[in-house]
Amino acid sequence: MAERPYIVGNWKMNGTRAMLSEARAIDRAAQRYMKAEVAVAPPYTLIHAVHREAEQIGIGAQDCHAGEDGAHTGDISASMVADAGAKFVILGHSERRADHRETNKQINAKIESALEAGLRIILCCGETLKTRDEGDAVDFVLKQLKASLPKIEDAAERLTVAYEPVWAIGTGKTATPKDIEEMHKAIRGLLDETYGEETSAQVRILYGGSVKPDNAKEILSLPEVGGALVGGASLSAESFLGIVVAASETEEA
Numbered sequence: 001m002a003e004r005p006y007i008v009g010n011w012k013m014n015g016t017r018a019m020l021s022e023a024r025a026i027d028r029a030a031q032r033y034m035k036a037e038v039a040v041a042p043p044y045t046l047i048h049a050v051h052r053e054a055e056q057i058g059i060g061a062q063d064c065h066a067g068e069d070g071a072h073t074g075d076i077s078a079s080m081v082a083d084a085g086a087k088f089v090i091l092g093h094s095e096r097r098a099d100h101r102e103t104n105k106q107i108n109a110k111i112e113s114a115l116e117a118g119l120r121i122i123l124c125c126g127e128t129l130k131t132r133d134e135g136d137a138v139d140f141v142l143k144q145l146k147a148s149l150p151k152i153e154d155a156a157e158r159l160t161v162a163y164e165p166v167w168a169i170g171t172g173k174t175a176t177p178k179d180i181e182e183m184h185k186a187i188r189g190l191l192d193e194t195y196g197e198e199t200s201a202q203v204r205i206l207y208g209g210s211v212k213p214d215n216a217k218e219i220l221s222l223p224e225v226g227g228a229l230v231g232g233a234s235l236s237a238e239s240f241l242g243i244v245v246a247a248s249e250t251e252e253a
């Protein structure tokens with residue numbers, strides 16, 4: 001794959017200003033591993049501060065509202081996160097779908113709004129264990145994506161898809177290489193169908209779900225895996241950088 005592997009830390013609802021030293025350490029070390037593209041998505045409260053610390057890594061948000069501004073107490077718009085220094089936004093994470101009942105339609109509206117604000121998008125998808133056990137994982141994920149993918153031929157280079165099986169998030173369980181490969185190939189097929197092969201080739205597909213330094217190399221070497229979306233292991237510079245190192249070693253694979 002021509003593009004550098006994309007390693008993104010999703011800090012979720014973790015981090016106070018004490019975490020800024022971790023962000024600084026990640027940023028300084030990332031300058032030595034230029035074969036990987038490294039980014040973190042801190043909570044809203046830290047976006048601006050991490051942005052000020054960072055010279056190398058990309059900074060993103062974990063969500064945004066679909067509207068531009070107005071009476072939406074507690075919400076943050078795409079242009080507001082961009083103003084704080086975010087260059088991308090994670091949308092459709094399974095924790096948002098579960099905790100806030102976000103639908104594919106709402107996620108699609110957020111994507112359009114974020115693209116409008118000039119942000120890059122990481123669109124998450126993934127099945128529950130029940131769906132996988134019923135043999136419907138691929139169909140389910142493709143349906144999620146079909147309903148939320150933006151109509152954006154010209155913005156494809158700003159789109160990344162992240163496959164995150166719900167049952168692998170924060171559980172220490174990872175999907176098998178065979179399952180990851182099967183799902184990523186199916187997602188690529190859908191992207192080819194939706195945007196055409198040339199445009200689809202610009203969209204990276206990340207894997208997320210218990211990625212750690214000791215399994216990163218195997219996962220990142222799989223066909224169609226263009227990087228990783230990392231939760232727990234992104235909260236310390238040491239473990240996150242272990243994944244960045246693995247990514248920079250697998251780049252030629």
Ligand SMILES: O=C(CO)COP(=O)(O)O
Nearest residue numbers: 010169170209210231232
């Ligand atoms: O949800 C995830 C990243 O968005 C994955 O989380 P974990 O790496 O903690 O399993």
